[in-house]
Amino acid sequence: MGDFPWFFDYFIKSCEHNPTIDFYIFCNTSYDGEIPENVSLLNLTLDEFNLIASSKLKLTVSIEDAYKLCDFKPAYGVIFSEYLIGYDFWGVCDLDIVFGQIREFMTESLLSEYDVISGRPDFPTGYFMLFRNEKEVNYLFTKSRDYKMIFGSQKHYCFDECNFKHDYLTDGYSIFDISCEIESMHHVLIKEKNNIRVFWDFLIIEGLPGNLKWVNGQLVFMERYETLLYHFKLFKNNILTKKKNSKAIPKKFKIYRYHIQNYSYNLFKISYNYLKYEIFNPYYHFLSQRIDYYISVGLNRRNHNQCSSDSEFSDGKIFLRKSEGKYTFLAYNKEFRGQRLIIPSIFKTNTFYVREKSFTTYIISHFSEHKINFRTIDIAGFSYKFQLKKTLV
DSSP states (O other), rough: OOOOOOOHHHHHHHHOTTTTOOOEEEEESOOOOOOOOEEEEEEEHHHHHHHHHHHHHHSSOOOGGGGGGGGGGHHHHHTTTTOOOOOSSEEEEESSEEEEOOOGSSSSSHHHEEEEEEEEESSSOOEEEEEEESSSHGGGGGTTTTTTHHTSSSSSTTTTTTTTTHHHHHHOOOOOOOOOOSOOOOHHHHHTTTTSOEEEEEOEEOOSOOOEEEEEEEETTTTTTOOOOEEHHHTTTTOOOOOOHHHHHOOEEOOSSOOOOEESHHHHHHHHHHHIIIHHHHHHHHHHHHHHHHHHHHHTTTOOSSSSSOEOOOOOOEEEEOTTTEEEEEEEETTTTEEEEEEEEEESSEEEEEOOOSOEEEEEEEESSSEEEEEEEETTTTTTEEEEEOOOO
């Protein structure tokens, strides 16, 4: 929904090099680039989706935010069933990925043995999952006790994956040992393991590893390991990343930590871009934030106006507290254990730091009378957004 992002050109180029797989992209805007034969752009507005989903799911669906569509991914086999006639498998994916050779991983042997395929072993990968096109699998989402509530709500629950419990699951916890707001598809897949065969394994590359090479559809890491896909999630949300500014996607390119370099015989240009985007820019960012942080902390500036009451952000991921001394504190738990004093930046507006043992994070804040939004940006450039959930009494 909305304009296609800059990384869509890489996505669609990688689709072109998987000609035995059909891609259906539902969208409410046009694309002025070249469309491969195996890619179909189908017009669909959010209102039209609501009508189709309501009819197919026999529920009242009236979502207003396109991000909420993620919760419906497990139900796409039902909602878009007429497009799946004749297919043995259907899947869902995001646009912020570049594919390698999908058939090198989705082999006939794998497809014959499993009903659901995830790209990671620790949680369902909503940005790439496959489902056998059978009724029992297509209606798996109905095994969640909460699916009707989720589909009828405007709130995004990360139902297609794990109710935002990724960090816990990556650390080795079981989804059933974690307090969750809803019963997600992760719960369902584990509960139904005796009825549904689920494949869990690492097939993808995420983060900012660099050293990824895409050549005519083949994606290779460290010149040695072929991979199914690279997920742009942290790459696209990084303030240090050099975004693509040309629609011409070459037959060969290399993905570094902070920029994508087209193959070229111009060694000077390659060296210049590498030094600028991989060395100088990250070092300047790190140094400037350290200087600002230590000067601000050294002058011991106090923040008297950041919030008027205790507040919870983004479903309990972070909390702000206004103490009796009118100083603002930040904590990562509702009990405010280990709370950290907020220090406003000397040099930057709408910016404050959190006093910690090590300088790892700073927070850019946007405060108004009725709305508080902010995002953290750490030294590696990762950006995370937080929104006010509720004011605590």
